[in-house]
Amino acid sequence: MDIVANPPHILHALFKLSPADLEVLITGVHAPSAAKDKIMLWNNLGENPPPSNTPWLLMGDMNEVVNQSEKMGGRPVTNSQGRDFSKMTDREGLIDMRYNGPTFTWNNGREGTELIRERLDRALANAEWLKVYPQTQISQPRTVNFAPREIVNNDDLEFLASEKVGEGNWDPIKIGHDVSISHLFYADDVFLFAKASVGNVNAIMEVLLEFGNKSGLFISPTKSKVIFPPKMCLSLKRAILSFSNIKGAPSFGKYLGVNISPNRLKIADYVDLLNKTKSRIKGWQAKLLNMASRCTLIKSVLNSYPLYVMQTTLLPNAVLEELERSCRRFLWNKVDKAHYLPRTSWDKVCLPLGLGGLGMRNLKNWNLVFMDKLGWRIIKEPDKLWVKILHARYFKRSTFLNCIPNSSDSPLWRDILKGKELLMKGITYRTGMERTFVFGFIIG
Incomplete structure (x- = not known):
């Protein structure tokens, strides 16, 4: 481990878990309480990010409440709270890692109506970190205190699941003669697969209970779901739900604002992605930035929100055209105008810098x-x-x-x-x- 920087409230450390591993950056933060000091801290982090290909984990006491779900008691959360922190994380493409443990990490030590609880500690990782360490899991101690979080690997859970499968007590889903799936881990999510039977559910619950007793990380029924195939015996479905005490669901839900579905998604399924992307390119920003800055912001936005979805599916042409339309209006500073005459064609804008373009991406290509x-x-x-x-x-x-x-x-x-x-x-x-x-x- 090498300590590469130690500015106020931040500790940057480079790690190599083994000589053959890629070097990663872990940044510890203990943010100040004064608003102006926190703004300086987030600006410092945003202005001095690690190289683009470096796996990065940012964790610690951020001293920020981003939305009302992260606070209970006291004054309501305002729209301005956590705004500078959110801007920094959006700009750097950092993903807030969900975790096991209590929702709130701090309280004011009072009782009754005077009790205030907040989520101040958190861990965030960039896409490069999740590619190298997709099994990273964040654990929050069960008692609310100021102790930092620990990184927990899912190797123990994987061992217990594999042991159950090897004993024949857990029937995995078979894709072919040589391929079967019983469990998958990605970031802080755990996916468990088995043939639909009460016996398999019993084996899965035993594995989760044993893992919880060893690690202190127990399953949260309210945050978990059981997904069944479309055509399935209703009585068996009810028996499984009753035995597991977990609610059923038709799909996995959303990831980064987009539904995870075996069927082709419709344009309406991408509304959240469009709104989130376009909200980063606002009319008032265009008036405050010059041409080069607007170009840089567009590239930053396109390299964050739509990027994850585009890597695994072809987006509908209407969605891509709407994204490009918003980018064009912002680039030419015409966000508030329905009709305008661009200075040059978008195809030329998408040419590389060496060929006279601005290096924008043609989203369809x-x-x-x-x-x-x-x-x-x-x-x-x-x-x-x-x-x-x-x-x-x-x-x-x-x-x-x-x-x-x-x-x-x-x-x-x-x-x-x-x-x-x-x-x-x-x-x-x-x-x-x-x-x-x-x-x-x-x-x-």
Whole structure:
């Protein structure tokens, strides 16, 4: 561990858990209570972020309440509270990590109507951190105090689940002869899979209880859900819900503002994403920024909110066009005008800087490139679990490059196949002892 900086209220430390691991940055924060000091702190963090590819975890006492759900008692939370903190986290693409433990991390030590409780401690991570450590889990002590949080790995839970499956007490979901799924961990979320039976639910609850006794992290029934297939025996469904004491749900819900669904999402499903993206590009900001600053802000916004969704699905053209329309109006400082004459075409704006453009992204091309990237990973990373699942489901007797889309296929698979045409343009074959692929195609 190397302490790289220790300004007031902040401690930056670079870690390497092993010589082969990527270097990561963990920043500890103990924010001041004075509003002007906190603004200076968030500005300092925003002006001095780590390099773009560095996994970053920011954690500690932020001394900020962002919304009313993070406070109970006392004066209501105003719109201005936590605004500068939220701006900094949005700008740096930091995701607030959910955690196990009490909702509130501080109280004023009083009783009755004078009791005030707030969530002041939190941990946030950027996308690079979640890619390297997707199993990171944040644990808050069960007693409200000023102790910092600890990072808990899900290895123990994975061991207990695998042990139950090995004993035959937990029947995982089988995708093919060689692929089955019993559990997946991502960030602070845990997904458990099993055939629908009371016996399997009993095995899962035993695993969760044993894990809770060892770690102090117990399942929260109100924050958990059981998802069933569309066509299922109603009496079995009721028996499972009654035994687990967890509510049923038709889907996983939302992640980063977008529904997780096996079906093709409609334009209405992206309303939250559109509103959140456009709210970062406001009319009053255009009047305060010059052309270069507006361009930089647009790139920052497009590299945060829409980016996560575009990596896994093709967004509807209407959604992409609405995003680009908002960006164009903001760039030309015409947010409040329905009709205006741009200084040059958007296609030229999207050209690289070396070719006379502003380096903006053409969202349709960018979205297609992400599908192209997924196809490339299918070819180059056959041992990945998600690749094995797609292989067992869609091209077990063929190859990815020879697959033909079918109307009954999942929307994700059809989107990946749409990027295959672009992938084929960039693939060349290199002769040798074995057949290999070389990818060399770049699209703006």
